[in-house]
Amino acid sequence: MNTLTAADALVRRDLGHLWHPCTQMHDHETIPMVPIARGDGAWLVGVDGRRYLDGISSWWTNLFGHANPRLAASLAEQARTLEHVIFAGFTHEPAVALAEELVRVTPPGLDRVFYADNGSAAIEVALKMSFHYWLNQGHGEKTRFIALTGSYHGETLGALSVSDVALYRKTYAPLLLTPILAPSPDAYEAEPGESAPQVAQRRLGELRALLERHAHEVCAVIVEPLVQCAGGMRMYHPDYLAGLRRLCDEFQVHFIADEIAVGFGRTGTLFACEQAQVSPDFMCLSKGLTGGFLPLSAVLTNTAVYEAFYAEYSAGKAFLHSHSYTGNPLACRVALETLGIFRDEPVLARNRQLAEHLSRRLAPLRDHPHVADVRQTGMIAAVELVADKASRRPFPAADRRGLRVYLHGLRHGAVLRPLGDVIYFMPPYVVTPQDIDHLVDTAVSGIALAVSD
């Protein structure tokens, strides 16, 4: 007799009707779908009882563990009080308190908060607000954006327009805006003997040349501060952000900092921009904002931007962008509680120790014959697998070597979900040093398997 396990039954029902993100569904003829029953701190527990350490914070959202009791309690209480209310003409304590707290913890000058539902929506808001600011100032000729090569800002059409990851972009290119691409300050692309700050300076020179030609038609430069995450966890020196701030001022274009992935402590500071002591004109936040509990995003901007929209109704200058769930009380309440954890606990200091441990454990991989680079910024670390170490020639993409590491991880109780052949670590902040050992050990044995033959 052939009885289906509960796990198999759930997978069968899933495949009967669902269509998953970032997935060629045909892959599931061979790649297992993992049914999860519950979360337990940094771990996920399968329907079959198997446990998986969440080494990628469930797509970089989770900060303080799955089913975190403090966040869960705040959510339950809010759900019994006010679940949602239209946010045009109405307001509520969680939205107001969260805005006050975001203004307090973000770099100086970011005094205005506009809410949206997810990262891509925040990017849409920032792009539209920047364009509309210039329009309200009488500069309707500014219609373009400068983005970095290798950037990723989301997958709605506007956000995808300013993204440069071919895998996601090239199919839809006929539908998209055409950004001006500036070369990324990515330190992996250094010339022989060139340091990361030197790469930053060289790339700033190239950005200056682009601004000299295009500033008159450019609304903003948009970047992922310090780490280009989806583009392969490529990292760069904070000097680039400091130089970018100066160039944006000089050429009268906005600086949009997309901290959707790197915000809330991932890079070692609460926000990556702090490491260059800069305030962008727009800062986009999401992912960790609710500790990984609910979709919510925020765009912070300064008073000068706000005031360019503030006029008599008849002037037609208002920013009319809206989402049904703008300022959702449940999400705002959990976000506020997430910031409460940062206030009450020495999160960043604890992370420094965890990051040092991760760094020590990864260091030996530098000598691996198929590892071209081991890099780390705070709680984000990445290992670049290549076919040939000396020339840094990558493996053919069709080999899907990273996928072998993923499958190996699942067999050994770890969620490692490489970006191509870049194996990375972005764990929740509640991991223990032993958890980190488990992640690194699993990655090391997975890499051995992935590069053989």
Ligand SMILES: *Cc1c(COP(=O)(O)O)cnc(C)c1O
């Ligand atoms: C994930 C991500 C986004 C998009 O956020 P979604 O919530 O997935 O739409 C935008 N920018 C960066 C840097 C991201 O990592």
